[in-house]
Amino acid sequence: MYVLTLITFALVEIIFAAFIVLIARSGVRDRISRSFLYFLIAFAVWGAANFISNLTFLPLDTLLFLNRSLFLVSVLGLFALLVFITQITHQKQRKISRIATWLVVVFGAVISFLPGTVSGVYIDTSSIVGIDFGMLSLLYFLVVVYISGFVLVRLIQGVRQKSAIERSRAKVLFVTIGIAIATILATNVLIPVGLNNFSFTMVGLFAGMFIIAGVAYGIVRHGMFDIKRAAVRSVTYSLVLMTLAVSYFIMAFLLSTLFGSVFATAGQVVSGVVISLTLALLFQPIKRFFDRITNKIFYKNEYNSDDFFAALNQTLVSTTDLKRLLEKISHQIAQTLKSEQVFFSLHTLDGRHISAGTGRHVRLPVVDAKQLEEYSVSHPGIIQTSLIEGKAIKRLLMGYRIELVMPLTQDQNIIGFLCLGDHLTSAYNRRDLKVLLTVSDELVIAIQNALSVQEVRDVNANLEQRIAEATKELRASNAQLQRLDEAKDEFISMASHQLRTPLTSIKGYISMLVEGDVGEVTPDQKHLLDEAFISSERMVRLIGDFLNVSRLQTGKFIIEKQPLDLGKVVAQEIESLDPNAAARGLKFTYKQPKSFPELNLDESKIRQVIMNFADNAIYYSKEKSTIKIELKIDKTWVEFSVKDNGIGVPDKEKEQLFNKFFRASNARKQRPDGTGVGLFLAKKVIDAHDGQIIFESKEGTGSTFGFRLPLAKSRVRSNTK
Numbered sequence: 001m002y003v004l005t006l007i008t009f010a011l012v013e014i015i016f017a018a019f020i021v022l023i024a025r026s027g028v029r030d031r032i033s034r035s036f037l038y039f040l041i042a043f044a045v046w047g048a049a050n051f052i053s054n055l056t057f058l059p060l061d062t063l064l065f066l067n068r069s070l071f072l073v074s075v076l077g078l079f080a081l082l083v084f085i086t087q088i089t090h091q092k093q094r095k096i097s098r099i100a101t102w103l104v105v106v107f108g109a110v111i112s113f114l115p116g117t118v119s120g121v122y123i124d125t126s127s128i129v130g131i132d133f134g135m136l137s138l139l140y141f142l143v144v145v146y147i148s149g150f151v152l153v154r155l156i157q158g159v160r161q162k163s164a165i166e167r168s169r170a171k172v173l174f175v176t177i178g179i180a181i182a183t184i185l186a187t188n189v190l191i192p193v194g195l196n197n198f199s200f201t202m203v204g205l206f207a208g209m210f211i212i213a214g215v216a217y218g219i220v221r222h223g224m225f226d227i228k229r230a231a232v233r234s235v236t237y238s239l240v241l242m243t244l245a246v247s248y249f250i251m252a253f254l255l256s257t258l259f260g261s262v263f264a265t266a267g268q269v270v271s272g273v274v275i276s277l278t279l280a281l282l283f284q285p286i287k288r289f290f291d292r293i294t295n296k297i298f299y300k301n302e303y304n305s306d307d308f309f310a311a312l313n314q315t316l317v318s319t320t321d322l323k324r325l326l327e328k329i330s331h332q333i334a335q336t337l338k339s340e341q342v343f344f345s346l347h348t349l350d351g352r353h354i355s356a357g358t359g360r361h362v363r364l365p366v367v368d369a370k371q372l373e374e375y376s377v378s379h380p381g382i383i384q385t386s387l388i389e390g391k392a393i394k395r396l397l398m399g400y401r402i403e404l405v406m407p408l409t410q411d412q413n414i415i416g417f418l419c420l421g422d423h424l425t426s427a428y429n430r431r432d433l434k435v436l437l438t439v440s441d442e443l444v445i446a447i448q449n450a451l452s453v454q455e456v457r458d459v460n461a462n463l464e465q466r467i468a469e470a471t472k473e474l475r476a477s478n479a480q481l482q483r484l485d486e487a488k489d490e491f492i493s494m495a496s497h498q499l500r501t502p503l504t505s506i507k508g509y510i511s512m513l514v515e516g517d518v519g520e521v522t523p524d525q526k527h528l529l530d531e532a533f534i535s536s537e538r539m540v541r542l543i544g545d546f547l548n549v550s551r552l553q554t555g556k557f558i559i560e561k562q563p564l565d566l567g568k569v570v571a572q573e574i575e576s577l578d579p580n581a582a583a584r585g586l587k588f589t590y591k592q593p594k595s596f597p598e599l600n601l602d603e604s605k606i607r608q609v610i611m612n613f614a615d616n617a618i619y620y621s622k623e624k625s626t627i628k629i630e631l632k633i634d635k636t637w638v639e640f641s642v643k644d645n646g647i648g649v650p651d652k653e654k655e656q657l658f659n660k661f662f663r664a665s666n667a668r669k670q671r672p673d674g675t676g677v678g679l680f681l682a683k684k685v686i687d688a689h690d691g692q693i694i695f696e697s698k699e700g701t702g703s704t705f706g707f708r709l710p711l712a713k714s715r716v717r718s719n720t721k
Contacts (some may be wrong), residue, residue: 010182035084042077054129054198063121063129071140072112077107078147085154085173100652101150108143111136130198141189148181243286251278256372281633303336305435312439322450334358337432341400345369346408346416348451354416362400363468365420371396373414376407382433383407399527400690404428406436408444418443506536534580548655559602559688563716567596569603570631570640573610581618588614590629598716599638599709605685612678613642613705619671620646620703631707641694641706648699658683658693666699689714 046455053060053066082101091532111117116136124130155174189254297532314326330342343357345364355363364372375393383405404420418436420428502618502620510533512518514526521529571592581588617627621644628643661676683693686707694706 012714035080035087039077039080039446040075041562046070046073046077056123056127056129056159060121060123060530063296064118067121067129067131068113068118071118072109075105075143075147077109078144078151081177082147082151082154085151086176101147104146106141108140108147110141110172111140128198133193134664137193140191145185148185149565151181153179163448176537202677210333212373213234233579238511243290247278247282255691288434305431305438307434308332308336313442316442319387320453322354322447322454323445325450326354326558327358329446330357330361333418333420333436336642337420337428337435340424342418342420344408344416344418344447346447348415357419361421362402364400364417368396368400369417372405372417376405376414376417380407382431382436384428386427404433404436406440408447409447410444415444415447438470459649510536530579530583532549534583559605559685561600561602563598564601564603564606565596566599566601566606566640567592567631567636569607570629574629576612577611577614577618580615585624586618586621586622588629589626589628591632593633596631596633598600598713599690601714602685606689609682609685609707612682616643616678616705617644617703620644620667623647633711636711638709638711639694639706640708641704643702648701648703649697650699654695654697657695679705 010192034321049066049070053063053070055063057064078482114134114136116132117135117140119134120132122130152174155177204506215467297566312332314331315332316325317329319325326344326346330344333339334342339358341358341360341361343355343363346354347366347369348354353366353369355361371393383397385397385403385405388397397403402419403420403422406418406420407414408416408418418440484694493603510529513521514529571590574588574590578588614627614629621627625645630639630641630643632639647666647670650666656662657664658679660680662680663676682705686693686709689709690713691707691709694704694708697703
């Protein structure tokens with residue numbers, strides 16, 4: 001009975017450990033937890049088979065089958081242990097070695113059930129089950145020794161890992177698993193084979209518990225698994241199961257009391273189904289309820305990693321000032337991870353050493369930072385002071401009260417360190433290290449961006465004086481250009497006035513010659529005089545445009561309104577351009593409106609706009625085409641338009657068409673002698689009359705130019721009493 005109790009306790013311990021690992025590592029999706037879970041299952045089956053195969057009251061055939069099964073489970077259990085050790089020490093197995101191991105395991109599993117390995121069983125005088133070994137048993141034991149030796153070799157390789165945490169884990173497992181394997185081989189192989197004594201075979205079951213004890217120590221001391229999270233989940237599920245069980249008994253008791261004997265017949269089945277469905281529906285609400293309670297109790301001071309990541313991301317983009325950024329990050333990490341101090345120690349390419357962090361943090365001298373960098377190269381990952389074996393670097397970090405050091409690397413080059421002081425409440429756990437590793441890349445990127453911005457600021461500071469000098473020179477040049485521009489405007493104004501008088505005289509004399517005031521003119525002479533008259537008119541208009549541009553520049557552009565019959569003005573301007581249009585084979589169509597209202601307009605400037613639109617239509621229209629002139633009125637607007645079938649305006653140049661001195665590319669080819677001031681002045685004139693320019697065009701099809709004037713503002717008011 002005492003032995004049975006111990007065996008039962010051992011099996012319960014194994015099952016509980018398997019359950020803890022299963023929920024601690026988020027199920028069997030994690031490789032380490034999955035491999036350890038498989039080993040625990042195999043070990044539990046081996047322990048049960050070891051116990052049952054020693055029950056003397058069972059038939060010999062059954063005992064023979066059980067002992068052969070025990071040999072098979074032993075091989076599989078050792079193989080599961082080998083896989084777990086490979087995963088926990090993060091070692092990569094070569095393909096040839098992996099294939100060889102598989103072949104050995106398969107070979108051992110096959111010969112386990114062959115008669116040549118276990119040929120028979122017997123019960124000796126001491127009521128102990130003995131085994132008759134066959135000729136293949138030696139090969140089987142060699143397979144067991146090979147796999148056991150391979151496990152120890154893996155553990156030795158794990159001890160040589162660069163990471164201090166991994167080395168510490170491997171040492172714990174090496175001691176515990178080494179003791180367990182040595183004990184099992186002695187009690188289940190050497191003593192039975194060498195001394196033919198089977199009295200100690202079940203001792204191997206208790207020796208195997210050393211492995212579970214080693215893993216338990218690793219959980220507590222080195223954080224192999226998140227035991228706290230596992231414990232919380234275990235408590236939660238236990239409370240849920242207890243609640244469901246109590247609920248079941250209460251509902252069953254109530255139904256039994258209410259229905260009496262009926263409940264014991266067919267109604268019992270129906271009631272059982274109803275209770276099961278009810279409990280199934282209640283499972284999730286009850287679980288959520290206990291999740292909230294256990295979280296408040298066990299995770300009262302815990303932080304939410306997602307919230308930490310979100311807050312850190314906001315901090316990383318909040319400023320580009322390097323020192324302020326490092327201080328804000330340090331305070332945030334210190335508050336979240338409960339650190340006594342947090343600071344950054346950086347060194348830039350130009351030789352600067354930067355240190356920033358929480359208040360009163362220590363500063364690493366350059367010499368110590370170099371020593372820490374040398375150590376980090378040979379020991380990658382987060383450095384934990386309590387796990388360091390080297391005395392010099394450990395004394396250095398302990399002297400500065402630093403518990404964790406995370407190297408910040410870019411392109412495999414260390415640019416600095418994030419240092420954390422002692423934990424204020426307990427110790428840093430595996431989750432804290434994982435959080436730091438998760439944000440390391442983002443920290444490096446933010447630091448590099450801040451350094452780049454700082455370099456730009458330094459360059460800008462050096463350029464400020466040069467920019468100030470260049471600005472001073474530009475201001476002097478601009479002042480000179482303004483003086484030249486004023487001189488240019490004065491010259492244009494003076495030249496235009498001086499040219500206008502002789503051109504007016506020339507125009508008058510040509511008109512007298514054409515009309516025959518000084519004698520009869522031949523047809524050829526009349527043609528030449530008409531051309532000269534048209535050119536002189538164009539020159540007068542051009543000079544008028546330049547004068548108006550000059551007035552705009554000097555602020556002397558004045559609108560002088562007076563009552564005007566716009567319909568009559570349009571007819572007069574079209575009539576004056578008829579000879580020019582006829583010379584190019586063009587024809588104007590215009591229907592003067594009857595009883596057109598008088599408008600307050602600047603006659604000379606409006607005539608200039610009308611003349612400009614019509615003259616452009618003549619020069620840019622296709623030969624033998626018609627130019628349509630319209631003047632119409634509605635309730636709110638007076639509208640004038642000139643529509644031609646000419647070259648049109650390219651789409652990409654339409655926005656600039658009314659700018660001063662701008663001409664479309666196709667217009668420059670059609671009429672190289674243009675100035676680009678006509679449309680500019682037309683828009684200024686219409687804007688001064690509170691009107692709107694009309695412009696529609698399609699390249700190669702034609703254009704429509706015109707204007708709209710507000711009737712309410714332009715109409716002449718009649719004075720009636």
